[in-house]
Amino acid sequence: VLEARTAALEHLEGEGKVANVVEKEQEVPVSERGKNPVEIILLKEWYVRQTHMQDRLRELVDEVEFHPPRNRQFLLDWMDNISIDWPISRRRWYHTEIPVWYADGGSKVIVPPKGAYVQPWRQQPPAGSRVLDRDDRSFIGTWEDLGASLSDVVGEEKVFDTWMDSSNTNLFVSGLLEDDGRFERCFPTALRPQGKEIVRTWLYYTMLKSALLLDKPAFKHVWIDGLGMDPWGRKMSKSLGNGIDADSVLECGAGGRTGSWRIKGPDGSVALKANKIGSECFRLWKACDAQVGDDFHINPEEIEQKYFGVLTKVFNVARFASQFDPPEDLENVPNGLQPEDRWILAEHHKVMATAKAAWSELDIYTATQALKNFLTGVLPSHWLEMVKSRLYDEDEHAAWVLHRVVRDTLTAFSPVCPFFTHHITTTVYGTSCVDARAFPEHVDDALGVGASEGDNLRGLTADLTAFNSLVWSTKREQGIALNQPIEGMELPSSIEAFRPVLTAMHRLA
Structure with missing residues (x-):
């Protein structure tokens, strides 16, 4: 740009057409990446009409659920500033070519058949192309019939703006023009996850194109994240x-x-x-x-x-479980489960219900925190310590609970760590939790949130964990190894039903 400006000035001076030279300070726009000055040049380009659609587009935007809701404003703020139509052509070396030829001095245009990829700058129109009047776009005839009589056939050299292609993504994945049944089921597309910096481009133009073509919102949910x-x-x-x-x-x-x-x-x-x-x-x-x-x-x-240790702990839980053969039937709850088994299943029921509700609302944070805390908290630190001796004694009920809880929790965890959970479940259970077709079913509705047994058992969690922590800290303070007996520990009456397992676990005297 600077060289061109210098050459232009030299040319004007050589022609004697410079009347006066005045030096002024001026703000010059530069490109973000290259920091090169930008020269604005008026040229003819292709446009898509959009100014007439803004009111209707706002109505369609209101039908979309945004995550988080406040980030809807990014889109609305951009729409408030739209005053011209969308320029969709660019003069670049590489991108999707605009599929148009001009003929008869530009009075006619030739367009290829649907689905044909063409490069007009170096190819003639393919068979099946149509000749249209440029002014009113009326059909005149086919290329096969009129090609020989048309003069000055010139291919378009410009390419599409990148967002002209990208704004098709939701239509493509939903099956438009490929699978009518899938498109009927999947459109509007379920989710658009993206960053906030391209709301004005990718999100807006996708919403615009779906509105222009189908008069529908492009998505059911839009997830707009921040910048890294x-x-x-x-x-x-x-x-x-x-x-x-x-x-x-x-x-x-x-x-x-x-x-x-x-x-x-x-x-x-x-x-x-x-x-x-x-x-x-x-x-x-x-x-x-x-x-x-x-x-x-x-x-x-x-x-x-913070998080390498979390995955290590989850992996160690799964590795411990892999020592014990998974029962052939992990779907039906066996009779005669011990109180500690019913307790951990009640805790598991609540965690899975929380995760399912959160995933349904696209609340990744709540789902992941609930699953992480369970997998690294009460499950390994308390229940596994309670039942280790039973597992080593080949107690089938303890093994059933362990494998059912590990398998289902990893399945719910798989959207966050798919490779990690795939490796574990494929190794231990022979099938990948990533391939699950539905969220895991609850083990027993009697242990659900709102069910008396489940609520009562979960109400004991604080006393159970507090007692375990008290015993462990007391042993450390007294210099007693964790696997050695201890005297004087009084069991709270609320967890009397757990006396046998806690006595064996802590070797209470």
Whole structure:
């Protein structure tokens, strides 16, 4: 641009057409990535009408459920500023070609048949193309009949704006023009997950195209997330060099290999590094710590410190379960379960109900927190400690409860850590929880939320966990090994039904 401006000035001076030169300070727009000056040049382009649709489009936007609801405003604010139609053509070397030829001095246009990919700048119209009047778009005849009589056939050299293609994504996945039955079932498309920085482009143009073509909202749900920031609060970008190499995250620990990924600091001298965590741990962190819709700081060392241990603990629970053969029938509850078994199933019932309700509302945070806390809390720290001796004694009831709880909880956990849960369930149960066609059924409705037995058992959780913690801390204070007897511990009357298992577990004297 600068060279062109200099050449233009030299040409005007050479022609003696410069009357006066005045130096002024001027704000010059520059491109975001290259920082090159932008020159505005008026040229003829292709447009899609949109200004006439704004009122109707707002009505359709109101039918969509946004997550979080406040981020709907990003879209509405953009729509408030629309004053011209959508320019859809670009003058670039590479993109989807605009499928049009011009003929007879531009008075006629030729369009290819549906589904044909063409490159008009280097090809003639294919068989089945139609010749239209450029002014009123009326059909004149076929290319086969009129081609020989048309003069000055010239292919369009411009390409589509990238969002002209991207705004088709929901139509494509829903089956438009390919599978009428699927399209009837799947449109409006269930969910659009995306970042807030492309609301004005990807989301808006997708909503616009569905409105123009079908007069329907493009989606049932729209999920708008924040931006990933580095630990110093800067937006991640190539120009700053503070982004994350996705391959290094995916490869970290994959297939038993060692690896690492890092984020560079502002002056290049500081780099925060993760050596153990890959994509599964990264997704778990995002689900648990980064609230949907807000910008989030990505600190690899913090993620590794907080969540590598979580997945390790869940893996150890599954590895412990793998020592005991899964029962052939994991669907029907056996008779004669012990109180501790009914208790953990009641806790499991509530966790699964919470996760199911949260997943139904696209509430990833609530679902993941409930499952994580159960898998790393009462299940391994309390119930497994209660029943270890029964499991080693080949108690079939304890094994049934263990495998049913582990299998179903990992299934509910699979949207967050699909590779992790797939590996475990395939190894232990021979089938992948990622392939589940429905959310796991509750074990026993009598243990549900609102059911008297279930509520009563869950009401004992605080006393049970408090008693266990008291015994363990007392043994540590007195220098008694956890597997040695202890005297003087008084069992609360509320958990009297658990006396046999707690006596054996703690070796109460």
